[in-house]
Each structure stands twice: as structure tokens, then as C-alpha cells.
Amino acid sequence: MTKLLEVKDVVAGYDDGPAILNGASIDVQPGKVHCIIGPNGAGKSTLLKAICGMLTVRHGSVTFEGRNLKGLRPDQVLREGICFVPQERALFPKMSVRENLRMGGFSMPDKSTLEKRIDEIEERFPILKERRDQHAGTMSGGQQQTLAMARTMILQPRIVMLDEPSLGLAPKIVKEVFEIMKVMTEDGITVLLVEQNALMGLKHADWGVVLDLGRTLFEGPAAEVLTDKRIQELYLGGKKAA
Amino acid sequence: MTEIYENSEDIVAARRAYNETLAAAHDKRRAYWFPMFVVASLLALPALQLVGNYNYLIHLVLYTMCYVTMASGWNIIGGFAGYISLGHNVFFAVGGYFAGMIFARYGISTIAMAPLAGLVCAVLGYVIGLITLRVRGPSFIISSLALVMIFRIFLENWHFVGGAAGVSLPANDLPVETAKFPYYYAFLAMAVFAVWASYKIKHSKFGLGLRAISKDEIKAESAGINTRLYKVLAFAFSAFFVGMAGSVWGEYLTYIRPNIFLVILISVNMVLMCILGGKGTIAGPVIGAVLIVAFNEFFVATLGASAINILATGLIMALTLMFFPLGLVGTLAKHRKLPRVLNWD
Amino acid sequence: MTDMIQILILGLALGGVYALMGAGLSLVFGVMRIVNLAHPSLIMMGAYVAYWAFRLYGIDPLVILPVAMIILAATGLILYKLVFEREAKSARYSEMTVLLTFALAMIFEGALATAFTNTQRVTSPEYATDAIFLGDIFIPLGQLYAGIVSLVLIGSLALFLKFSRFGYAIRATTQNRDAAQLLGVNVNLVGLVSFAIGLALAGAAGSLVSFVFSFFPSKHWEWIAVLMSLVVLGGMGSILGTVVAAYMLSVVAAFVGFFFGATWSTLTFFLALFVVLLVRPQGLFGEKPELT
Numbered sequence: 001m002t003k004l005l006e007v008k009d010v011v012a013g014y015d016d017g018p019a020i021l022n023g024a025s026i027d028v029q030p031g032k033v034h035c036i037i038g039p040n041g042a043g044k045s046t047l048l049k050a051i052c053g054m055l056t057v058r059h060g061s062v063t064f065e066g067r068n069l070k071g072l073r074p075d076q077v078l079r080e081g082i083c084f085v086p087q088e089r090a091l092f093p094k095m096s097v098r099e100n101l102r103m104g105g106f107s108m109p110d111k112s113t114l115e116k117r118i119d120e121i122e123e124r125f126p127i128l129k130e131r132r133d134q135h136a137g138t139m140s141g142g143q144q145q146t147l148a149m150a151r152t153m154i155l156q157p158r159i160v161m162l163d164e165p166s167l168g169l170a171p172k173i174v175k176e177v178f179e180i181m182k183v184m185t186e187d188g189i190t191v192l193l194v195e196q197n198a199l200m201g202l203k204h205a206d207w208g209v210v211l212d213l214g215r216t217l218f219e220g221p222a223a224e225v226l227t228d229k230r231i232q233e234l235y236l237g238g239k240k241a242a
Numbered sequence: 243m244t245e246i247y248e249n250s251e252d253i254v255a256a257r258r259a260y261n262e263t264l265a266a267a268h269d270k271r272r273a274y275w276f277p278m279f280v281v282a283s284l285l286a287l288p289a290l291q292l293v294g295n296y297n298y299l300i301h302l303v304l305y306t307m308c309y310v311t312m313a314s315g316w317n318i319i320g321g322f323a324g325y326i327s328l329g330h331n332v333f334f335a336v337g338g339y340f341a342g343m344i345f346a347r348y349g350i351s352t353i354a355m356a357p358l359a360g361l362v363c364a365v366l367g368y369v370i371g372l373i374t375l376r377v378r379g380p381s382f383i384i385s386s387l388a389l390v391m392i393f394r395i396f397l398e399n400w401h402f403v404g405g406a407a408g409v410s411l412p413a414n415d416l417p418v419e420t421a422k423f424p425y426y427y428a429f430l431a432m433a434v435f436a437v438w439a440s441y442k443i444k445h446s447k448f449g450l451g452l453r454a455i456s457k458d459e460i461k462a463e464s465a466g467i468n469t470r471l472y473k474v475l476a477f478a479f480s481a482f483f484v485g486m487a488g489s490v491w492g493e494y495l496t497y498i499r500p501n502i503f504l505v506i507l508i509s510v511n512m513v514l515m516c517i518l519g520g521k522g523t524i525a526g527p528v529i530g531a532v533l534i535v536a537f538n539e540f541f542v543a544t545l546g547a548s549a550i551n552i553l554a555t556g557l558i559m560a561l562t563l564m565f566f567p568l569g570l571v572g573t574l575a576k577h578r579k580l581p582r583v584l585n586w587d
Numbered sequence: 588m589t590d591m592i593q594i595l596i597l598g599l600a601l602g603g604v605y606a607l608m609g610a611g612l613s614l615v616f617g618v619m620r621i622v623n624l625a626h627p628s629l630i631m632m633g634a635y636v637a638y639w640a641f642r643l644y645g646i647d648p649l650v651i652l653p654v655a656m657i658i659l660a661a662t663g664l665i666l667y668k669l670v671f672e673r674e675a676k677s678a679r680y681s682e683m684t685v686l687l688t689f690a691l692a693m694i695f696e697g698a699l700a701t702a703f704t705n706t707q708r709v710t711s712p713e714y715a716t717d718a719i720f721l722g723d724i725f726i727p728l729g730q731l732y733a734g735i736v737s738l739v740l741i742g743s744l745a746l747f748l749k750f751s752r753f754g755y756a757i758r759a760t761t762q763n764r765d766a767a768q769l770l771g772v773n774v775n776l777v778g779l780v781s782f783a784i785g786l787a788l789a790g791a792a793g794s795l796v797s798f799v800f801s802f803f804p805s806k807h808w809e810w811i812a813v814l815m816s817l818v819v820l821g822g823m824g825s826i827l828g829t830v831v832a833a834y835m836l837s838v839v840a841a842f843v844g845f846f847f848g849a850t851w852s853t854l855t856f857f858l859a860l861f862v863v864l865l866v867r868p869q870g871l872f873g874e875k876p877e878l879t
Contacts, residue, residue, distance in 0.1 A: 039257075052769070054765075054768075054769075073768075073773065073775070074768045074769055075768055075769075075770075075771045075772055075773050075774075078769065078770065078771045079771065083769075084769055085769075086765065086769070088765070090763060090765055090766030090769050090770070091763070091766060092759065092762045092763050092766060093762070093763075094762060095762070103759060103766075103770055104770060106755075106756075106759070106770050106771045106772060107770065107771025151770075212253065212257065213253075213256055213257060213260045214260070217247065217253070230247070230249060230250045230253070233250045234250050234253060234254075324682065326682045326685065326686060328689065373861060373864055373865055374861075374864060376864060376865075376868050377819075377864060377868045379682055379685075380616075380622040380682075380685055380823065381819050381823065381864070381868070383622065383682070383685055384622065384812075384815035384816070384818070384819055384860070385819070385860060385861070385864060387811055387812050387815060388812050388815065388816055388856075388857040388860045388861070389857075390812075391809070391812040391853075391857050392854065392857045392858070392861075395850055395853060395854050395857075399850055506808055510689070510693070513686065517686070549696070549697045549699075549700030549701045549705070549804070550697060550701055551697070552693050552694075552696055552697035552700070553693070553694055553696075553697025553698055553700075553701060554697070555693055555697075556690045556691065556692070556693030556694035556695075556696075556697060557690075557694055559686070559687075559689070559690035559693070560670075560687060560690035560691060560694060563683055563686055563687045563690060564670065564673075564674075564687065567683055
């Protein structure tokens, strides 16, 4: 059986600048939530961007169900079944919530099911139904994050990648965001997320990946990563953290 | 669980080593003798007139030094702060007209007036900058073009300065062999001053602030830099040098006319020289000026002074922007191949 | 009173031509965030196509208009592939690219001047000097036709953007390029096609220009400043804004010209630009304060 997603020894950087990633890998566990942590500049966001095609993978391999993703454009990667929500959430501020959702289905070849899917999503996320005509740009941070994540589900993707979904959100809202991730996995979606708040990210994840010095230094079940002494000391703020 | 390091100290050490590799190389040694050698040679150059007629060469060098002054000035706003002004020849015109009219009416030498003309342009630049520097990037460039148009229409219709026909200025009464000398040394002094000043600015807190602005203005603002003041000051400083050059240029040509100063090629040259040489570097404008003047001479000699000139200039600019956006000095520095004599930063 | 209406009509007719010239520019800016300073010089190219078609084969500029559009669109495809594609992908994007378009403008001007010399040209189909009379109002036929053609083309563009799938993609890319890309839009293709469309509109404008103004290779510098003023006044990235600004300013300029003379008329555009920068930097329909 071919692996869902294989990310091995990826070397990547911005334009023709130096390589930020120097051999990053992820041992992807289908249907689980993976949390990527590491210090600033380690290349966490860079890795996600490389997988989805926004950056060129210079060396290493990224294969999806046996198909090579290297060199594909982001819109092509999307059609393979991998969605990416960047830090800025990629919403259209001047379009309404419903229009944003509709835009989420842009790449669907068969539009007849699109309206049905949008309705389904609105049912599952009542806040979006409530504000369906509101301009996306006027919503709060948490609502925008919900919209961005719900939008990915319109396409029923295999993998959803999230770059710092909890950025700028109040703790209560962050909990809701992680709830959505749980809902996604219940739908069979594999989630990869980058989290600056390493402690919280690992607590809610199934698998942990530690990126540092441009490489994957540690990788394993989230609980193991959380309780490892070295990781606590270096990335979780000291021995008293967990 | 995959693991590579045994304990945290190893990781911290590895991190330090890794950061080292990312740091840019920095050659602190300076070849001070080179600029001094250049200046000394330039001081002595006019002596050639004793052995033959090198008037055209003197003119070329003078012309180059005028551009060095202007390009170095432009570099302050365009290179250091990153705001591309395509209409800087407006200050060239204002300087030229200011000093030229005073010379025409009161006989005071434009060389003596040059600093004052520069100051006038600096004030004008400050005022204009307050308006145009409120917007970034593309809008700013557009406003600089509109500025040229406004000044052009203005000067062409102002009878006091002779409108489109301009004003004729008396030539000096030195013999032909030495007639260019005062202007030559004036421009030499200006060029040296401009290069020295841009070095000083670059290495000051002000210059650091400008560099921050050019990289990311929003972050610079949130870091506490008064971006508005810095930008407008940079614009004013750059106007100062261009205005100084303009004031003497008019007298040198013995007439002032709108289409001497406000023709697009002059502002393009200022910009192109900085880009070709290296935007934001100190030696860049100097090298760029020399190269462009040389190219120009070459083209005129081989292709004749015609439309092909514009085509060729455009082509050089396009190729430089596409393949060597950092310019000569910048590209060499990036690949760590910059010869010390050219490292004036 | 009839005088005033007369001036209004003349202003509107001219406004139509400027609106067409600016619409292509605005479209390209919205999609690629590039201020194409070479746009006016490409309009010149279109004008020369029309001129030579008329002079050598007697073809009416309005008839050659579609051909000019195709030629310019093809030029746009080549230019994009050769020059802008790589620029569009890199991070350090805005100012250097603008300078690049400036260099291109010089290249085109130089090429046109070398090929066709600096002689002033104008196409003179019959209607260029004809006029019709609506009561006491005199409407030059040439400008009337130009105004109508402009309206038709701009209207078609608007319909295309609003109702076609590709138009949808263009609008999404204009609003948020990254988001569009991540939702399945091939933004590179969108850039390519938008650029070609923008240049096609320039070609059309060129044909119209050929009998409305007299032109020569370096005339594009005047138009750069005018068009840029329109784009800033209308709000960068808003085609509607550019079009509205074009009509508004042309009418104002017509009145200014009537009362104060032709010189002040041209000045109107540039002064308006500065006023906008002072009072409302984002223009009429622009959104947030400018981001580079």
C-alpha cells in the first residue's frame, strides 16, 4: 500500500536565497493530527509551503500516494487533495462568507454538488450560516480562522495543512480551533499543523515533529515528544513545563 | 522516536554553528588609497591641457562628475530608503534656474551660489516630500513623473525665466584652454562631497533607519523609527546634491532652458547609474556614472546620436534589472568577489 | 449654456479614450501589481499599426482596430513570457519591476523612432474632420466614434469580469493572489491572459488615438503622467475607479481649458494627482493605504 504522504529530506528556501530547510522529513500518520514545532526561523512554515508548491523543493522528495509533488504549482497540489491555510488565512475580505465558501469550491470540476456542500458546511458550522452575507474582512480572528478551515472541507481533501492557526486568538477560541481539527480527522482528513505554542499544539496532537537547524531533529507520538526531557528544556520552556 | 542528539547542550552548540553559516561575510579592510588616488588624478588631469588639446576629455570627466554628484544624491532616497524617484531632474532644473537667474541678473557666480541653490532645492524637496511620500512604491514613482510634467509646463510658460526659450548666460572670460577649469574643479568638489556625505549618512543612525525603511517600512515604523521624518529628510538631502549640480551646469552650458534639465534621459541616467553600479552602495553611483557615460560615448560614436540611444539605454537598464538587480558592486559583493578597491561602504 | 454642454460632450468623448487607455493599465496592475509604465508606448505601437494600415492600404482605423488588438495581445503574451513571468514569481517585486517597465518604454520608443522617425503622424479618415450637429451643439465625429468604441470595449470588459469563470478568477487574483492560488486558480495563467487583454485594450486605444491626436514616438511620456494620475486618482487596482476618474478629469480639464487656456488643461491631471495624494491617498475606490 503506497504511503499517503511522504516528506523526506526536503531542502528548500525562498527565491535564490540560502536553504532554510536542509533535510526536513515527516513520518505522516494517516488520519491523525501532526504538530510541527521548533524555534523561530527553523523552517516550519517553509516546510508546509514547500509541500503545497508555494516554494520550490530543491532536493528531497515529496510524494502523495506515490505521485511526485515536486515542481507542481499550488493549484495543482490542491487538485491532488492537499489544502493549505497560510498564516494570513487567505480569505477574500471583500467577499461575503458564503462567497468565500463558494470560492473554496473553485477547483471542483462538477459544480452541481457545490451548493449542497456549502449548505452542509454551513450546518456544521453555525457561525458561518449566521454570518453568511457578512464581508469576511469584518469578522473576528476566530471567525476568520473557522471560515478558512471550514472552506477547505468543501473539497473533501485528504490532507489539510494549517500554518499557526491559533495566531492572535484568545485561548477559548483556540480550543474551538482545535475542535475543528478533531472534526476534520473524524472525516478522515489528515492534519498537519505548525504551532508556535508548542505545548498546546502537542497536547492536542497525535504526532509531534521537532524542526530545528533546518532539519527534523525529533519525531514521534505527541505524548512521547511532550514528555522528553531534552524537548521540554529546549522547546517547551524548561523542565517544569509539562 | 527519531532522534539525532543525545542531549540539549549538543543541540545548542549545533545551533550556534548553524547560525554562523548563515551570517554574511564582512570584509572590514578598506583600500583607502584607491579613492585618494582617484581624486588626486582628477585634480591633476587638467594639467594635460599644457601638452595638448584635451578639452573634450575634460568635458567628459566634468560631465561624469556632475552625474556622480547627482547619482550619489539620488542614491540617498532611491538606494538607501528604497523610494524610486523618476523625477529628480526637477531639482536639477530648480537649482539651475535659481542660480542661473541670479547669475544673469546680478552676475554672482553660480559656483558660489551652488550651496544656496542646493539648500533651496532641499527645502523644496522637503515640502514636496511631505506630500508625495505619503504613499509607497508605485504611487510615489508616478507622482515623481507627474512632478516633472508640472514643472515643465510651469517653466515653459513663465515669461520671467524666458519660457521655452530660456535665458542665455554670459560665458566666463578665461582663455579656451582653461575656460572649463572652474567648473571642472567645482564639480570635482561636489562629487567628492556627495560621495563623502553619502558614506557618512550610510554609517549613521539615520542611514540605518533608512535601510530599515527600505526593507520593511511597517516593521521599521513599529520599531519606533519616525519613518515619515526620515523619508522626507532623505528626499531633501538627495534634492540638495542634485540642485547643487544643477546650479553650475547652467552656467557651464551658458544657457538655461526647460528641455536641458527636464528631459527624461537625465532622470533615467541618475537612476540607471545607481542601479548599474549598485543601488544603496557608495561606490555604485560612481562606477555607474563612469560606465553610463562611457556607454553613451560609445553608442554615439558607433551609432550616431539618435533614437537608437534611447533604445540602447533602455536595453541596458532592462538587462541590468532582470539579471543584475544588485548592480555591479552589489552582485560582486553578494558572491563575495568584490575587490577591495571597490568596497567603499 | 450650449457652450457648457458642448464642452461637457467634448470632455466625455476624450474621457472615453483616456478611460480605455487606463482600463488596460488598471487591469494589469490589479492582477500582477505591476505599474506598466510601458503601456502608453504600446498604445503608440497600436497607433502606428493603424497609421500604416491607413497610409499604405487605406484601411480605416476602426476597421483595423481588431487587428491592432490581436497584434498587441500577441506582443503581450511574448512580453509576459520573456520578462514578467519570472518577476511575478519573485518576492522583491514592486519597484524594480516598475523600473523594468520604464526601461521597456524606452526600448519601444527607441524602436518606433528608429523605424518610423520622429515625424508627427495622424491618421485622417474622413470622419476625423467631420462633425454632426445636435441643435447648436457641434460634435466632432471622430471623437464621437472613439467615445462609443471605448464604451463598448470597457463594457465588454466589465461583463467578462463579472460573468465569466475566468473573469471570476481574475477578480479573485486581484483581491488576494495567494488565496486565489491556494484555492485552485492558476495565477500565472491569469497573469498571462490579463496582460494580453490589457495590451489588447492598449492596441484598441492606439487605433482610436491615431485619429484623435497627432502622435510621435515620444508622446507616450505625456500619457504616462496622465494615465498614472488617473490610476492613482481612481484608486490603484480598481478598473472602475480609473474609468470614472478618466471621465471626471477629462470633463474638468475641458472646462479648465475653456476658461484658462490649453496649457492649464493638461496641468489639471497632474495637479489633481497631487491633490489626491494630499487629501485621500488611496484614491476614489482604492481600499487600504497602499501596500508595496
